[in-house]
Amino acid sequence: MLLSGSLVFLSCLSISFNSHAQGIDIIITEGMNNARPIAVVPFKWTGSTVLPEDISDVITSNLQRSGKFSPVGLSSMPQFPTSDQDVDYAAWADKGIDTVLVGSIEPIGPDNYKVNYALIDVLRAQITGGESRTVVNGELVLNYDHIVVSREKEITGDQFRQYAHMISDTVYESLTGERGAFLTRIAYVVVKDRQTVAKPFQLYIADYDGANETRLLSSPEPLMSPAWSPDGNKLAYVSFEEKRSQIIIQDIYTRERTRITDFPGINGAPTFSPDGTQLAMVLSKDGNPEIYVMDLNSRELRRVTRHRAIDTEPTWAPDGKSIIFTSERGGKPQIYQVNLNTRRAKRLTFDGDMNLGASITPDNSHLVVVNRTKGDYHIARQHRESGNMLVLTRTLLDESPSIAPNGSMIIYSTLHEGNQVLSLVSLDGRFKALLPAKEGQIKSPSWSPFLL
CATH class of the missing domain: 3.40.50.10070 (TolB, N-terminal domain)
Known part of the structure; x- marks a missing residue:
C-alpha cells in the first residue's frame, strides 16, 4: 500500500511556483x-x-x-x-x-x-x-x-x-531491493549573458529529470553552493547580492529568505546536518578559511578546524558525528575527516595530484570526489574501507558532485562543447547522461533528499 498521506504530499508538490518550461533534458x-x-x-x-x-x-x-x-x-x-x-x-x-x-x-x-x-x-x-x-x-x-x-x-x-x-x-x-529516487528534485544555478540580462545569476529547482523547472531567485550578483535541508523544504546557498558573501536559507514554498551569516570575509559552502538542526559552513572571520558549525535554533557558532592551511567544502557524515572537508594542509587539496567531539582530523585521499569536493554515499561505503590526475578533473569514487579509487567520468573540468539520496547516481557540473552543463554518472560508472541547458551556463547541482 502507498504510505498514508501520499495524496496530501502530492498536493503540496503541485503548489504553483511560477513554473517555467522545461530547461534541461536528459x-x-x-x-x-x-x-x-x-x-x-x-x-x-x-x-x-x-x-x-x-x-x-x-x-x-x-x-x-x-x-x-x-x-x-x-x-x-x-x-x-x-x-x-x-x-x-x-x-x-x-x-x-x-x-x-x-x-x-x-x-x-x-x-x-x-x-x-x-x-x-x-x-x-x-x-x-x-x-x-x-x-x-x-x-x-x-x-x-x-x-x-x-x-x-x-x-x-x-x-x-x-x-x-x-x-x-x-x-x-x-x-x-533499493529505494528509488525518482520523486526527488535538483537545485542548480544558471548564469545567463550579463550583457543582455539584468539579473543573470538565477537559482532554480526542478524535478530530478529537469521537468517542472522553477526559478526561485534572480540576482545581479553571483549565487553559489545550493544545499537542501533534510526535509526538502529549504535551500541554503551563498549570495553576493550585497556585494559580499552571505549565507542565506530560503523556504522553497513560501520564498521566505533568512540571512544566516554576514561576517567579514568568506561566508561559504553551507550544508545541513543530517537532522537539519545545524549548518556547517566555511568562514574566514577569524583570519583563515576554517570549518564552522552553527546551531540553527540558537545561532551559536563553533569552530571545528584550526589550521594555517585553507579548510573548505564541508559535508556531513551520514551519522552526523563527523565532517568531511577539503584542505591544503598536506600541500595540495585532499580530503580529510574531522571528528566533531575530539576535533581530530585524518586524511582520507592520496590518489592523484589532488582531490576535492567530497560527498559520502548514504550507506557510508564510498566517497565521491573530484580527482585531478595529470591535469584532468574527473568524478571518482573511493571505497571507504579499502581506499581503492575508481575514476567514473571522461568529461572535461568536472566539479560539484552531488549524490542521489539512494546512492545510485551522481549529478555534477562539467564542460560540454564549451558550455557548462549538468551530467549524470552511476556509482559504478557504467551509465552516463548529459543534461544540457537550453540557455545559459548551468552549475552547482544539488540533489534533494527523498521527498516522501
Missing part, C-alpha cells in the same frame, strides 16, 4: 547494454478527453534513466494488455522480457482519476500458470505471487507526473 550517452529489459505497456485510458500526462511514458523514461533497466519499444511488444488477466506470458517470455508493467486510467469525476497498475513476473507466471494454490487453515487459497505489486489510487489532474514518479519508485525498489 540525454543518455552510455550504459544501456547491461540494463535489464522491462516492458511498460501504455496504460489504457477509458476517458474521452486528453490525458493530463502520459504516466507510462514518464515511467519508461525514469526506468531507462536509472541505468538499471532497458524498457522495450512499442514495436517489440507482442501485445498491449491492461491487466494481468490479459497477459500472454509465453509471448513475453519468447521475447526475452521477464517483467511487464500494465495499468489503466479511468475518469471518476471532474479532474479526478482512478489509476490501477500491476507489475508482473512473466517467468514465475509461466511456472504457476498465473496462479498457485495453498491450504490456509484447512481452506484452499489462490495465490498470485507472480504479481510483484498491484495498486490502485485516485489522483487529480495535477498529480499525474508525481504519481508516475511514485510508481517508478515502487517498480525500481521491487526489482532491485
Whole structure:
C-alpha cells in the first residue's frame, strides 16, 4: 500500500511556483547494454478527453534513466494488455522480457482519476500458470505471487507526473531491493549573458529529470553552493547580492529568505546536518578559511578546524558525528575527516595530484570526489574501507558532485562543447547522461533528499 498521506504530499508538490518550461533534458550517452529489459505497456485510458500526462511514458523514461533497466519499444511488444488477466506470458517470455508493467486510467469525476497498475513476473507466471494454490487453515487459497505489486489510487489532474514518479519508485525498489529516487528534485544555478540580462545569476529547482523547472531567485550578483535541508523544504546557498558573501536559507514554498551569516570575509559552502538542526559552513572571520558549525535554533557558532592551511567544502557524515572537508594542509587539496567531539582530523585521499569536493554515499561505503590526475578533473569514487579509487567520468573540468539520496547516481557540473552543463554518472560508472541547458551556463547541482 502507498504510505498514508501520499495524496496530501502530492498536493503540496503541485503548489504553483511560477513554473517555467522545461530547461534541461536528459540525454543518455552510455550504459544501456547491461540494463535489464522491462516492458511498460501504455496504460489504457477509458476517458474521452486528453490525458493530463502520459504516466507510462514518464515511467519508461525514469526506468531507462536509472541505468538499471532497458524498457522495450512499442514495436517489440507482442501485445498491449491492461491487466494481468490479459497477459500472454509465453509471448513475453519468447521475447526475452521477464517483467511487464500494465495499468489503466479511468475518469471518476471532474479532474479526478482512478489509476490501477500491476507489475508482473512473466517467468514465475509461466511456472504457476498465473496462479498457485495453498491450504490456509484447512481452506484452499489462490495465490498470485507472480504479481510483484498491484495498486490502485485516485489522483487529480495535477498529480499525474508525481504519481508516475511514485510508481517508478515502487517498480525500481521491487526489482532491485533499493529505494528509488525518482520523486526527488535538483537545485542548480544558471548564469545567463550579463550583457543582455539584468539579473543573470538565477537559482532554480526542478524535478530530478529537469521537468517542472522553477526559478526561485534572480540576482545581479553571483549565487553559489545550493544545499537542501533534510526535509526538502529549504535551500541554503551563498549570495553576493550585497556585494559580499552571505549565507542565506530560503523556504522553497513560501520564498521566505533568512540571512544566516554576514561576517567579514568568506561566508561559504553551507550544508545541513543530517537532522537539519545545524549548518556547517566555511568562514574566514577569524583570519583563515576554517570549518564552522552553527546551531540553527540558537545561532551559536563553533569552530571545528584550526589550521594555517585553507579548510573548505564541508559535508556531513551520514551519522552526523563527523565532517568531511577539503584542505591544503598536506600541500595540495585532499580530503580529510574531522571528528566533531575530539576535533581530530585524518586524511582520507592520496590518489592523484589532488582531490576535492567530497560527498559520502548514504550507506557510508564510498566517497565521491573530484580527482585531478595529470591535469584532468574527473568524478571518482573511493571505497571507504579499502581506499581503492575508481575514476567514473571522461568529461572535461568536472566539479560539484552531488549524490542521489539512494546512492545510485551522481549529478555534477562539467564542460560540454564549451558550455557548462549538468551530467549524470552511476556509482559504478557504467551509465552516463548529459543534461544540457537550453540557455545559459548551468552549475552547482544539488540533489534533494527523498521527498516522501
